Amino acid sequence: MQQRTVLSRPISLAFISPAFILIALFLIYPFFSIFSMSFTNQALTGAAAKNPQYVGLDNYAELLDFDTWMTRGEFGSSILITAQFVLGSALIGQAGLGMSIALLFYRRNDLLRHLVYTLAIIAWITPDVVIGFAWFAFLDPNTGTLNNILGLFGLPAQDWLLKFPMLSIIAFNTWRGTAFSMLLFTSALSAISPSYLETSQVIGASRWQQFRDILLPMLHTTIATDLILITLWTFNTFTPYLLTGGGPGYQTELVSIYTYRIGLQNFEFGRGSAVAVAVMLINLVLASVYLIVSRARKTK
Amino acid sequence: MKSGWLARVLSNILGVALALFFLVPMLWFVFAPFNEHATLSVRIPENFTLNNFQVVFSNETAVRSLLQNSVIISGGVMVLTALIATLAAYGFSRGSLPGREIITYILILFSSVVTGTASLVPIFVLIYNLGMFNTYQGVILATVGGMLPTSIFIMRDFIDGLPRSYEEAAMVSGASPLQIFRDIVFPTLRPGVLVVAVMAFVSGWGAFLTPLILIRNASMRPASIAFYQFYSDEGSPNIPLVSTYAVLYTLPALLLYLFINARYGFRFFGGIKQ
Amino acid sequence: MASLNLTQLRRHFGTVKAVDNIDLAVNDGQFVALLGPSGCGKTTTLRMIAGLELPDSGEIKIGEKPVTHLPPRDRNIAMVFQDYALYPHMTVAENVGYPLKVRNVQAVDIRARVNNVAEQLQINHLLERRPSQLSGGQQQRVALARAVIHKAQITLYDEPLSNLDSKLRLEARAFLKHLQREVGVTSVYVTHDQAEAMALADLIVVMNDGKIMQVGSPKDIYQTPANMFVAGFIGSPPMNLMACTVDAATRTLRFGDNLALQWQHDLPQGAHGQVTFGIRPEYVSIRPAGEPGTLDAKLYVMQMLGSESLIMLHVGNQLVSARLIADDLPELPERVGIALDQKRGFFYGTDGNRLI
Ligand SMILES: Nc1ncnc2c1ncn2[C@@H]1O[C@H](COP(=O)(O)OP(=O)(O)OP(=O)(O)O)[C@@H](O)[C@H]1O
Ligand SMILES: [Mg+2]
Numbered sequence: 001m002q003q004r005t006v007l008s009r010p011i012s013l014a015f016i017s018p019a020f021i022l023i024a025l026f027l028i029y030p031f032f033s034i035f036s037m038s039f040t041n042q043a044l045t046g047a048a049a050k051n052p053q054y055v056g057l058d059n060y061a062e063l064l065d066f067d068t069w070m071t072r073g074e075f076g077s078s079i080l081i082t083a084q085f086v087l088g089s090a091l092i093g094q095a096g097l098g099m100s101i102a103l104l105f106y107r108r109n110d111l112l113r114h115l116v117y118t119l120a121i122i123a124w125i126t127p128d129v130v131i132g133f134a135w136f137a138f139l140d141p142n143t144g145t146l147n148n149i150l151g152l153f154g155l156p157a158q159d160w161l162l163k164f165p166m167l168s169i170i171a172f173n174t175w176r177g178t179a180f181s182m183l184l185f186t187s188a189l190s191a192i193s194p195s196y197l198e199t200s201q202v203i204g205a206s207r208w209q210q211f212r213d214i215l216l217p218m219l220h221t222t223i224a225t226d227l228i229l230i231t232l233w234t235f236n237t238f239t240p241y242l243l244t245g246g247g248p249g250y251q252t253e254l255v256s257i258y259t260y261r262i263g264l265q266n267f268e269f270g271r272g273s274a275v276a277v278a279v280m281l282i283n284l285v286l287a288s289v290y291l292i293v294s295r296a297r298k299t300k
Numbered sequence: 301m302k303s304g305w306l307a308r309v310l311s312n313i314l315g316v317a318l319a320l321f322f323l324v325p326m327l328w329f330v331f332a333p334f335n336e337h338a339t340l341s342v343r344i345p346e347n348f349t350l351n352n353f354q355v356v357f358s359n360e361t362a363v364r365s366l367l368q369n370s371v372i373i374s375g376g377v378m379v380l381t382a383l384i385a386t387l388a389a390y391g392f393s394r395g396s397l398p399g400r401e402i403i404t405y406i407l408i409l410f411s412s413v414v415t416g417t418a419s420l421v422p423i424f425v426l427i428y429n430l431g432m433f434n435t436y437q438g439v440i441l442a443t444v445g446g447m448l449p450t451s452i453f454i455m456r457d458f459i460d461g462l463p464r465s466y467e468e469a470a471m472v473s474g475a476s477p478l479q480i481f482r483d484i485v486f487p488t489l490r491p492g493v494l495v496v497a498v499m500a501f502v503s504g505w506g507a508f509l510t511p512l513i514l515i516r517n518a519s520m521r522p523a524s525i526a527f528y529q530f531y532s533d534e535g536s537p538n539i540p541l542v543s544t545y546a547v548l549y550t551l552p553a554l555l556l557y558l559f560i561n562a563r564y565g566f567r568f569f570g571g572i573k574q
Numbered sequence: 575m576a577s578l579n580l581t582q583l584r585r586h587f588g589t590v591k592a593v594d595n596i597d598l599a600v601n602d603g604q605f606v607a608l609l610g611p612s613g614c615g616k617t618t619t620l621r622m623i624a625g626l627e628l629p630d631s632g633e634i635k636i637g638e639k640p641v642t643h644l645p646p647r648d649r650n651i652a653m654v655f656q657d658y659a660l661y662p663h664m665t666v667a668e669n670v671g672y673p674l675k676v677r678n679v680q681a682v683d684i685r686a687r688v689n690n691v692a693e694q695l696q697i698n699h700l701l702e703r704r705p706s707q708l709s710g711g712q713q714q715r716v717a718l719a720r721a722v723i724h725k726a727q728i729t730l731y732d733e734p735l736s737n738l739d740s741k742l743r744l745e746a747r748a749f750l751k752h753l754q755r756e757v758g759v760t761s762v763y764v765t766h767d768q769a770e771a772m773a774l775a776d777l778i779v780v781m782n783d784g785k786i787m788q789v790g791s792p793k794d795i796y797q798t799p800a801n802m803f804v805a806g807f808i809g810s811p812p813m814n815l816m817a818c819t820v821d822a823a824t825r826t827l828r829f830g831d832n833l834a835l836q837w838q839h840d841l842p843q844g845a846h847g848q849v850t851f852g853i854r855p856e857y858v859s860i861r862p863a864g865e866p867g868t869l870d871a872k873l874y875v876m877q878m879l880g881s882e883s884l885i886m887l888h889v890g891n892q893l894v895s896a897r898l899i900a901d902d903l904p905e906l907p908e909r910v911g912i913a914l915d916q917k918r919g920f921f922y923g924t925d926g927n928r929l930i
Contacts, residue, residue: 008645011477012395019388019448026423026445027410033422034414101318104311112315118558119322121566125498125553126326127506129524130546133537137332137340138325145324145342175325187568228405229450232412238509260417269421276418283409291405465659468626471646472653472730473673473720483672487663 031280038274044267052270059274073250075275078258079282082235085170085254090234093174095226098181102189103211117182124179132242135172139243161244165252169240176239181226188222189215224294228287235283255279329550332543339539352544356530364519365526366549369436370505373522376440377504381447382497388448389455390485394467404456407449414446417509424513434520439511443504451496454568458492459485494560495568505553523549576637576727576760577602578623583632585618592618594784595632600777603758607771610781611807616764619781620730623762625649636727647676652726654734658717660705666716667692667701673724691719695749711742718750722757731763735770747773768808772796780804802926805852811884813920814858814894818851820921827851830890833869838916842929849929850922857915858896860885860906868911876903887912 007015038059042052063069069076101120105113126134138145141159151157160168192215200210238256246253246261253261255275263272332338336349357363392400423442424433432438466488470480486493508524515521523545530541560566578600585593593615600606608616621627623634625646634642641649652673660669668675670691671684679687692698695715705713714734721729735743751774754761765771771778772792780787780795780803787807788800799805805813819828822845825837829851861868871887871894883903885896889912896912898904921929 007391007395007477009395009397012391012397015391015395015477015481016388016397018384019452022384022441022445023407023410023448025426026442027407027414027419027449029426030419030422031410031414033425034418037422104314104318112312112319116315116318116322118561119319119326121557121561122326122554123322125502125557126550127502127508127524127553129506129508129527130329130550133542133546134325134328137328137342140340143340145327148342149324175322183566183568190567229408229453232409236412236416238417256416264417264420272418276413276416279418280409280413283413287405287409463657463659465655465657466661468624468646469653469655469659469661469720470672470676471626472624472651473676474647474650474724475672475676476647479676483676484661488661490663 034273034276037269038277040270042269042273044269055270059271060278062271063274063278073253073258075255075258075278077250078253078255081166081251081253082255084166085173085240085252086231086234088166088170089173090177090230091227093170094177094181094230094234095223097174097178098183098226099185099223101178101182102185103215105186106189107194117179120179120182123175124177128239128242131176131239135243139168162248165244165248169243169252172240172243173234173237177230177234181230184222184226185219188219192218220297221294224290228290231286231290232283235286236279329543329547332540333547336540338543352540353548356541356544356548359529361518362523362526362529362545365521366523366545369520370522370524370549371552372436373439373443373507373511374501374504376436377443377447377507378497378501380440380444381451381500382493384444385448385451385455385496386486386489386493387481389452389459390481392452393456393459400456404449404453408453411446411449420509420513423510427514432514434515434517436515436520438514439507439522440504442510442514443507444500447500447503451500454496454499455489455492457568458489462488491565491567494564495566498557498560498566501556502553577635578728578760578762579633579635580619580623581633581635583619583622583634584630585615585622585627586630591615591784593622593629596781596784596786598779598786598789600760600762603760604776605754605761605763605774606777606779607775608762608764608779608781609768609771610766610787612766614781615784616766616781617732620653620732620762620764623728624651624653624730650727651730652721652724652728653730654714654717654721654732656733656736658705658713658734658737660713660716660720662705665702665704666697666708669705669716670701670719670723673720677724687723688719691723694753695719710738711746714738714742714746715749718753722753722759727760729759729761731761733765734763735765736767743770750774768810780807782807798928799852799920800928802850802852802922805920805922805928809854811855811895811897813852813854815922816851816853816889816892816894818849818921820845820847820849822846829869829892833890835869835914836867842921844923844929845921848924852920852922853914853918855884855895855897857918858894859913859915860896860898860904861911861913863907863909863911865911865913868913871910871912873906873908873910876906878903 039054039056040052041055041058063075068074070080071077101116105116123131139160141147141157141162144160146160147157158164196214196218197210200214205213236256237254238260240252240254241257241260244252246257259272259275259279262268262275327342328340331342331344333352334348334350335343336347336351391397392404427433427438427442430438432441462485466484467480470484475483506524507522511522512525527537527542527545530538530545532538557566578598580596580598582595582597583593584595596619598606608619610616618627622629625641625644625648629642632642633640636649636651661672664672667685667688671688674684674687688701689698692701695718697712697715697719700708700712700716705716708716714737717734735746738746747770754774763771763774775792777789778792778795779789782803788795788804790800795804795808799808799813802815806815816829820826820841821828822841825841827835827837829835863870869889871889874886874888874893876886877884881899881901883898883900885898885906887894887896887910894912923929
């Protein structure tokens with residue numbers, strides 16, 4: 001069956017081609033380059049620098065050496081840390097808080113709303129380097145703002161980054177990234193006709209029932225989209241490095257930081273690449289799970 | 301509604317708490333630049349001074365990084381990303397290509413993993429071989445490449461929500477696909493284009509690792525790297541100057557957002573309702 | 575300006591036969607209305623003529639030129655969309671001038687033509703506004719202006735008046751008629767409003783289920799509907815269609831027990847046995863009960879429609895309407911007789927087509 005589309009196939013390909021070229025050059029080519037490097041012992045220094053050898057699956061075997069991989073500073077441990085980080089800061093933190101803000105200000109257009117939205121968006125668009133300083137000052141063990149505030153309530157000062165490193169970077173990343181989910185949910189909510197809620201109010205549904213029975217089902221595609229995006233981004237974010245450097249004692253060594261340490265600090269490119277490929281696979285599985293779950297619910 | 305005022309008060313308290321949550325970590329920047337002896341604590345300066353700004357502005361490298369290099373790089377990233385992403389999203393949305401949804405997700409996957417630290421080496425090699433080492437173009441193109449998947453994804457939703465009759469009216473009027481894109485689609489998609497543009501600008505503005513490895517020439521490096529101008533030789537930051545530079549560095553991105561938001565509204569799809 | 579020919583045009587959407595092998599010839603300068611119930615394929619036909627939809631099979635010719643697979647921009651047509659599709663980011667002047675702009679007409683010439691068309695359509699005071707600042711009627715005129723500004727071979731309209739209130743609609747209808755007189759451009763006009771089609775068109779095409787039921791002048795369509803569908807669709811209320819048994823030998827029509835009527839004229843070929851008898855309500859008149867040559871009827875409801883009344887009656891178990899020109903509802907007893915103007919009656923065979 002023929003269907004006239006606005007763009008014929010050759011023309012639509014022409015529209016896509018600039019993007020395709022850049023993506024091929026700067027995403028797909030690097031990926032394959034990483035992929036092939038992951039089977040070598042390529043490094044910056046030592047004998048392998050000049051003549052990298054093909055080492056088969058050695059790099060992967062090393063990552064997945066089940067005797068050691070869960071020790072601090074090893075691959076398995078960093079994946080586990082990353083999983084906690086994603087759960088805490090992306091799923092609960094960003095998505096949860098973002099949704100709450102969107103709901104709290106649903107169909108409100110007052111000063112408080114503008115204030116919260118603007119501040120959240122500032123936290124989102126301020127450059128990494130600056131944010132690093134801000135939070136460093138915020139969490140400073142001696143004179144940091146957080147400790148000063150706690151002091152007002154008579155609570156003792158803490159060295160947050162040393163004592164609660166994981167909690168700190170989760171709070172940090174929630175603070176940093178909530179704006180995206182908030183904006184996404186806000187637009188989705190604003191696209192829902194108010195008459196749906198009014199109808200249910202007439203029937204006498206409680207607020208919670210309205211949310212669960214009316215809004216949630218309608219937001220369901222948006223939620224899937226949001227979770228996919230922020231999971232992928234959070235999984236691969238490097239910014240917490242600015243706060244903790246992965247420490248203390250590898251406690252906050254996210255897999256992105258682990259990759260950085262292996263690849264760019266130890267200059268073991270081959271191993272670093274294997275980590276990147278493994279991360280890619282894990283992300284692929286995660287994204288597929290979200291997509292499949294959301295499809296299954298859509299067709300149900 | 302019953303218990304209306306209680307709910308209102310509670311939600312306002314919650315709102316204020318949220319505002320504080322987002323504000324407090326940034327509070328330091330409000331005061332430190334105006335204090336010659338700023339430390340990491342938030343303190344209203346006893347001797348309010350603009351001296352820090354004077355020192356920062358007298359550092360030629362830092363100023364050039366901010367006002368020239370960063371502007372060129374993020375401006376380039378912004379324009380190219382907005383244009384190329386909109387073109388591609390339009391091609392995807394209107395071209396009836398099979399599997400376009402899966403393709404976009406896979407590309408987002410690539411962009412989030414590959415733009416990380418692991419790909420710095422291949423990207424360096426590539427840029428070097430393309431003869432774009434130590435150029436603005438190299439940084440711009442590499443950053444755009446990483447931004448495109450998400451931008452296409454966001455644009456596509458805007459385009460899918462665009463009524464086809466505008467384009468059909470233009471087709472019947474005799475417009476070519478490129479004319480339709482230029483005259484009808486791009487302008488009507490302005491809310492989406494602006495969102496993508498702001499996100500791309502911010503990403504170019506904040507980029508650190510990519511310019512670090514792709515530009516060796518100190519006079520061409522962007523502001524994100526120029527912070528080191530205000531570090532001592534032992535590597536410890538001069539806190540008053542760093543905070544001042546940080547504020548100056550944040551301002552353009554912030555002003556761009558505030559301007560766009562005030563003028564056109566900054567929102568994701570669902571915004572195209574007539 | 576050019577003629578338009580559709581040959582065996584077909585477009586199916588899955589199992590839906592939106593347009594099912596239609597043939598249509600439109601002469602140069604003719605104004606044709608596509609009329610039919612919702613979902614009968616009017617829009618699909620129009621979009622195929624425009625090139626916005628590709629047919630599964632068949633041919634479209636504009637003038638002598640086959641255009642079946644050409645993109646819209648190579649067909650030199652103009653179209654007014656149901657929602658007008660005025661570009662929200664352009665002023666009225668830019669909207670109207672857009673078809674010229676894409677044809678690389680010089681800016682000064684565009685300006686002059688826009689002013690000219692705007693004057694004819696009385697929108698010259700709106701030229702600098704945006705579509706969102708216009709009323710529905712104004713938007714509609716801007717859409718028209720955009721369609722007539724370049725000398726299109728064929729102008730297509732997809733229910734352009736359906737968003738207007740009834741007063742504006744009448745005005746716009748008059749305006750379109752006037753425009754058609756002046757410019758005489760070949761037009762295809764989709765509507766499901768039969769009054770509109772009657773008022774505007776030289777030729778009406780009645781469609782149903784993707785097929786053409788009848789093509790004819792408004793008068794033909796109204797006065798001699800070719801089949802039961804058209805008879806039952808055109809007219810408000812439509813034609814009375816009564817089940818009837820005909821005895822051709824005695825020229826007797828039977829509408830039920832004790833409901834026989836002597837036919838005074840020649841019966842058409844094949845009018846024998848089970849047929850459907852059709853007659854418009856204005857040719858049904860009310861007489862005293864029992865008068866010779868009438869059918870017994872029982873009053874059901876009466877409606878006052880302004881200058882006329884609509885009387886619905888039961889004849890046996892069939893419902894028949896009669897239309898009376900009267901300022902007021904007549905006083906009628908429960909039981910009356912009805913007389914049929916036999917010259918105005920039609921017979922439809924079991925296949926639904928009119929017997930001639
Ligand atoms: N893109 C499409 N996909 C699937 N079915 C379609 C599509 N377009 C039209 N149809 C179907 O084809 C049939 C004819 O549609 P069309 O729009 O031509 O009707 P129409 O006569 O214009 O009706 P209306 O008066 O309601 O506008 C309908 O049953 C419709 O559901
Ligand atoms: Mg239609």
